Each structure stands twice: as structure tokens, then as C-alpha cells.
Amino acid sequence: MSTKRVLFVAYLFPPSGGVGVQRVTKWVKFLPTFGWECSVLTVANPSVPHSDDSFGRDILAETIIRRARTLEPGYAVKNLVSASGGTTGKRATVKRWIKSRLRGIVNTVLQPDTQVLWHPAAKTAGMQLLREMHHDVIVATGPPFSSLLLGAELSRRSQVPLVLDYRDEWGISNAYWENKAPSRLSQSIQRRQQQRCLRKARAVLGTTPSTTDNLRGLIGEAGSTARAECIYNGFDSDDFPLVTTADRRMDYGHGVNKFRLACVGTLWNLNPIGPVVDAVLKLQADSPALLDHLELVFAGRRTALQETELDRLNGTACQVVRLPFIPHDEAIRLMRTSDGNLLLNADLPDTQRIINAKAFEYMAARKPIFVVAPPGDLWDIVSDLPGTMLCPPREIGGIAKALRRRIESHLADTVLDHEPWDIARFERRQLAGQLAVLLDDVTGKATLAEQLEHAVPALAMTTR
Secondary structure, rough: OOOOOEEEEOOOOOOOHHHHHHHHHHHHHHHHHHHHEEEEEEEEOOOOEEEOOHHHOOOOOOOOOEEEOOOOHHHHHHOOOOOOOOOHHHHHHHHHHHHHHHHHHHHHHHHHHHHHHHHHHHHHHHHHHHHHHHEEEEEEOOOHHHHHHHHHHHHHHOOOOEEEEEOOOOOHHHHHHHHHOOOHHHHHHHHHHHHHHHHOEEEEEEHHHHHHHHHHHHHHHHHHOOOOEOOOOOEHHHHHHOOHHHHOOOOOOOOOOEEEEEEEEEEEEEEEOOOHHHHHHHHHHHHHHHHHEEEEEEEEEEHHHHHHHHHHOOOOOOOEEOOOOOHHHHHHHHHHOOOOEEEEEOOOHHHHHHHHHHHHHHHHHHOOOOEOOOOOOOHHOOOOOOOOOOEEEOHHHHHHHHHHHHHHHHHOOOOOOOOOOOOHEEEEEHHHHHHHHHHHHHHHHOOOOHHHHHHHHHHHHHOO
């Protein structure tokens, strides 16, 4: 069988940390199983808040990785002008005004994002790799959305087919990212940039059904002939081996008879903790004794506003543990040894289309998932899982009632582990197989045996 090779254009890739690196990392791990060898074009000096070496073991030795330097300043410099500062007073007001002006200038000059400063070196490195070795397809993943532009340019120069992978939606990200707030001029420029990418693409990937439907509309508006497909984020079962004595509960010195609800990931305006804080305060007023048995653990970055929200719980009986970003291995241990895991999404326009990437690892942890998010795609995939609690963010009384039920069930030692978890379709290996089928179709590279293998499930579906 002839070798098929895909080039991933991915700014976020190990050793960068965070949930954004996992999608391409796991594809690189599993695609060779389906006949696709992998190359990755990524950044040599990423300007990112965290690094995590634990994903390195997922990258096969035969994976070709080219790293190009970016001209961006380091993340510490970016953070100095971020919108997340929380100081007050007259001097702070002046500083916020200056930072806001600087962000406005940067966001206007660097379109669509600061990572466009990676492009000069990345174009050179990407074209050199494409000349050195035959590639059948390019997959560009964003955010950062400048990576989609880079993929489109490499495709134009090399005539290698292009697939765009939207880990998040461009429009939603612009609307809510804390340091964006694009002007009308920026919105106009980026609309044209996105349409140019869509017209070049053969296929476009979304991570939720509703996002994929929205992408189909954008494809039509751009006059593109690209197909749109949904490939979820997922979990790697290799990251979740059988529980052993090494997986014992982390001890934060707050006793053992507490219901621990863990939240792993960033707290910011799209994933706000405010509704849960309001619910805990309601419990404090209605049933203060219950809060002696509640522990909330937060692991990850938090904006100043979210830290202030958590400060409202100071003085209550609820124990609040605030951890920084923790490596993936430790995060999984926290998920698996907590009594429940918390998912948060804001109730804002279009956020019902979001499925937090962390949701799938929460599934693999097989602990009850406590969802505070608007009804939508996230509710659809978790509603049937054992112990799931679904709460709209605006219904504070409902969140408080659900918390009460969870704490009382914990005190009664109610066990849910015996119930089935129907999550096999979200396994990373299976999702990589879906991508392999798409790449075969886009490139016409499927062998006769693969075409027959793909046709059998399709025929079975049509005869049901």
C-alpha cells in the first residue's frame, strides 16, 4: 500500500500545554494506524501561558516535526497588556486605559491575531518541507486563526489540498475572547480572511453539530464548494488506565467526608463561576450545615474577575481550593478521584453551540458531571450519562438544588459506578479513523479495500 502523508499546521503543539494541543497530538498518534503518516509544522518558541511535557509520549518517533520561530514577544509581555488585570484606583484606571489602547493598536495591525508574526518563518519552513517530501493534504487547525491563513497560503503555493479544522468558531472567539473586542474594520478584514480560507478548502471540520451547521452557512456565503463535517474532540483511553492505589485522592487538608467537585480548565468570561458561587451562597443561607461537606477544587488559569467571584465564598463553610495550571497527568488524577466534575459555559449568544473539550475527559473519568451551561450541544452528549446534573446558568435555585442533591447523595454513600457509560464513540482512536476516512475522500487516496470497508457501514445505515 502506498504511503499517504498529511501535514498539520498547528501553532499549539507539545511542549505547549492546555487542552488546545490535544486534538492534533492525538491525531498524530493514531492516524498511522489508518494508513496516514504525519508531519507537523509548529512554532519553535511558542508565546503561550503554559507548557506540558506529558504529551510528548504520544508523538511517534517517525512523525516529522518542523518548528519555525515566531516574532511574537514572550507571553509575559503579552500578559502585561492583557485585559485580565484586577487592580483598582485612579492609577489603575490610567493603566487600564493605556493597556486598552495598546491592545486596540495590536489587534488592528496584527490581523487576525498576534500569531500572524509566526508566518514569515513558518511559510519558509512549510514550503521547504513540502518540497522535500510529498504530502497528500494539509490540515490547518485554529485557533489561532492565522494558522488557517497559513494553511491556505501553503496550499495555494504547493497545490496540496487543504482541510480547515475549527477547534473553536472564529466569530464566537472574536466576540468573547478577553483581549480581542475587534473593531468594525477588524471584523471586515477578518471576514474576508475567513472567506478566502474557506474558498481554498476542500473540507472544513467543526467540533460540534451546531458549529458544523454554522460553518456550512459560512461556506455558502464565501462561495466555497468545501464540505463540512463534524469530528468531536474526545478522550484517549490510554490516558485513563485502570484505577490503582496510585490514584488515591489528593489531600488538601480539608478532611475526607466532603463532596469534592473539581473544575479543570480556565475560568474566564465564557466559563464563568459566578452562577455556582450564587448557588453556594443560597445553600449557605438555606442549609448552612451542608456546606461543611462541600469542597470546590479549581485547577487552571483564572482571570482577575473570576478570582473576585471566588472571593465571595470566603467566610463560608465551603472549602475552596485554587490550584494553578497542572500537567495533564495530574489533571486526570484530579478528575478521577473527585466525586464530581464541573463544566461551565456562559449563557450568551451562540454559546449553546460550544462543547468544552474537557467534557470528553470528564466522561472518561466516569464520575458524575455537573453541567452549568445553556441547553444545546453539550447537554445533548452528556444528558444520558450516569449522575449528570444539567443546570441553566440563570437558574440559581436549580443549581443550588442540584448541589444539595449531590452532597446528600455523597453523605448517603450512593454509588453510580455500576451504571453503563456509553462513550465509545468519543474515543480518540475512533475519531482519528473518521478523519482518515475524510482525508481519503478529499484526496481520492482510498484503496479499493478501504473503499469497500467504508461502504459496508454506509450500506448498513441506508438499509435500516
